[in-house]
Structures are given as structure tokens and as C-alpha cells.
Amino acid sequence: MAALSPHHRRYDFECDLDKALNRVDFFRLFHGTALRFGFEHFCVIQLGADQEGGSLSSKLVLHDLSAGLAETYDKRHRFHESDVAKSLYRSAIPTVWRAGDLPVELGDGATHSLLTQLGFELAAVVPVQATSGARHAVIYLGDNNDIHRQQHMELCYETACVFDYFSRAVLSIKTGTGLTPRETEILRWISYGKTASEIALIVSVSEHTVNSHTATILKKLDVVNRTQMVAKAIREQIIQ
Amino acid sequence: MTVTVNILLVDDDPAENVIMRALMRKVPNVDVKLHYVETVEAALNFIRAGEPRLDMILMDNRLHPQADFRETVPELRQNGYIGPIGVISSSIADAYFQNIDDYGVDFRIDKSELDPTAIGFIIQEFVDKGMGTFQ
Numbered sequence: 001m002a003a004l005s006p007h008h009r010r011y012d013f014e015c016d017l018d019k020a021l022n023r024v025d026f027f028r029l030f031h032g033t034a035l036r037f038g039f040e041h042f043c044v045i046q047l048g049a050d051q052e053g054g055s056l057s058s059k060l061v062l063h064d065l066s067a068g069l070a071e072t073y074d075k076r077h078r079f080h081e082s083d084v085a086k087s088l089y090r091s092a093i094p095t096v097w098r099a100g101d102l103p104v105e106l107g108d109g110a111t112h113s114l115l116t117q118l119g120f121e122l123a124a125v126v127p128v129q130a131t132s133g134a135r136h137a138v139i140y141l142g143d144n145n146d147i148h149r150q151q152h153m154e155l156c157y158e159t160a161c162v163f164d165y166f167s168r169a170v171l172s173i174k175t176g177t178g179l180t181p182r183e184t185e186i187l188r189w190i191s192y193g194k195t196a197s198e199i200a201l202i203v204s205v206s207e208h209t210v211n212s213h214t215a216t217i218l219k220k221l222d223v224v225n226r227t228q229m230v231a232k233a234i235r236e237q238i239i240q
Numbered sequence: 241m242t243v244t245v246n247i248l249l250v251d252d253d254p255a256e257n258v259i260m261r262a263l264m265r266k267v268p269n270v271d272v273k274l275h276y277v278e279t280v281e282a283a284l285n286f287i288r289a290g291e292p293r294l295d296m297i298l299m300d301n302r303l304h305p306q307a308d309f310r311e312t313v314p315e316l317r318q319n320g321y322i323g324p325i326g327v328i329s330s331s332i333a334d335a336y337f338q339n340i341d342d343y344g345v346d347f348r349i350d351k352s353e354l355d356p357t358a359i360g361f362i363i364q365e366f367v368d369k370g371m372g373t374f375q
Binding site: 019021022023024025027028031032040041064066067068182197200201204205206207208209 | 243268269270314317318320322323324325326337338340341344346347348349350353357358360361362363364365366
């Protein structure tokens, strides 16, 4: 990943950001930030260009909610009708939501409080943007009463930094980017007809790692399956 | 619905087993069966026994007689274990932690960062139970 310049001020968290490699590392950073500012959970969601439907679970790109919580939410509520979702399309200013606040009128006479729906006392929502322009938001959830001004500003700044690294390291795998030596090695074994578990044994990594490298290769080569992957790789002389 | 997940903890300090067991009980919606061994050799025997089928191995970084994960994890991999392996350490600041992928490690986590939420996240991320909620 390209190094940033000192103009990109990252203060004392620069070292942790530079070291983050994978989704677990970004979980660690977001979860650590949530805890430091008095929250319990975080979720990073992707936002479309226009306000649209779509379940909460389909919008989550990284989160630490309990297993099944988002799916249970989706069975009962429509995320895009919630106050938090609507506010994200009204302004890109960060928002804070308290369970004790008066309900926000949503225009159609309805109020759908995300906090009530999820059962938390406080939410801080930080709209963020990837360098590709893709809009996202990081939602912190907890049971404190409020967050103070100074803390809120720090939370927003840190969130912008962590999300930037996350989007560049994990989300933005671009078509046409060169394959790493490990990816090329896995691609070669795929071309020999090996399965993911066989490749895991040969290369001495987990099957999960092989599958995640395979997904990256699919994206980088802009192909939809392993057959097309191998055909294109041979055509473009990535492998012989 | 609660799913059952089998995790093997490899750590030469039995106290860690007690701490980890307490943490695992607090993971919501997942019934974690934590199995415990003290050495890589014992871990290999556990894997060879085949029952129960492990969903994940969590390894302490430093296990005697080996130096650190750069020796222990490749040993598990060379013996045919292809499930997820996470390395736990009291500090992951050392430079060699940046090369976990080269040694067959799936993720690293600092001991101080391990809470029920972290364990819940790792299980959702790495254990496929084919239930929709587990990706």
C-alpha cells in the first residue's frame, strides 16, 4: 500500500494503522476505538449513491455485532426507513443519537429509531468516504448517556483515519493490479486442477486463506469464476 | 439458534485455559467447546484423533521448546491441518508479526484485545457453519 505523507496527520495511531494487514486487524482497530470512546460495538456499512432499500446485513462490510443480530433486525425492520439511515442521505455531518431524545419526524409521520430497534442507548454515526468516492458510515453503539464534544471530535477523526486504511487495504482491490507471488502460486495450482483444500495442503496455509486469495485474484483479473480466471491468466501470460 | 464451535487452545500456561474458557462462555449465540493442550505435539495428536473436528486453533505465540509461531504453525500445516489458525501474543508489535501469511497464520491478536466480542467476530469470520449468519 502506498505510503502517505506527513501531511496526512495520523498522530500517535499511525504505527497501528501502518501495521494493519487484514480484516481481523481492522476489526481490532475499530473495536479498540469503540471501547476507548465508551461504546461496545461498531459497524461499517456501505451506502449507495441514492437512498435505496437493502437490508442491514447486506450493507455491513465489517462489524462486531453478535452473530445473527443483523439478520434478526432485518426480519423485523427495514434499515433504510430508520432515522439513522435517512439522516445519512440528508447530510454528511457526523450524528449522535441518544435513546432519550425526542423522536425525529421522518416526514411521513413515522419514526423508526435505529437505537430502539437495536436496543442500545447511544449511537455515534460517522459518515466516511473511500478515495474511490464510495460512501460508507461507521456506526458505534453503546449504552453510555452521551459523548462529549472533544471526545466526539477525536472519535470522528480517528474513524476517518482507520476507515481510510481499511478501504485502501481491504475494500479497494482493483482490477488490473498485479498479483502477489503468493496469489500467482495459488493461481498456478488452480490451473493444475487442484481444489482449495488441496492447495492449502500444498502451500501450507489454511483453506480460508486460499479462498480469500482466490477471491482477490477473481477481482484483480476481473473474471467471474475459476475457469475464466485460468483462461485469462494463460492468455495474458501470467502463467504458462 | 445456537451453533457449536470446537476450538483448540495451545498454550503452555494452564491459567490461560481458565481465562479463555471464561471468555468463551460469554460469546453470545455460540456454544464454544474449548479444548486445551500444552504443546504442539499434543495438538498434532488431537488433530490426528479426528474427533471432535476442530473449527479453529488458537496458539500462544511462544511455546516451549519452539521459539515462536514461525516454527509452531508451519509444523501444524506440514502435518496437514488446513483449518484457521490464530496466534495470540502479549504483544504483536514485533516486526515478524507483519509476515503471518508466510507462515500459514490466518490472524494475530493481542491478549489484551481478546474479549467475547473479539472471539465472536473471529468465529463469524472464519467458521463456516452454513447458517447464513456465519459467512
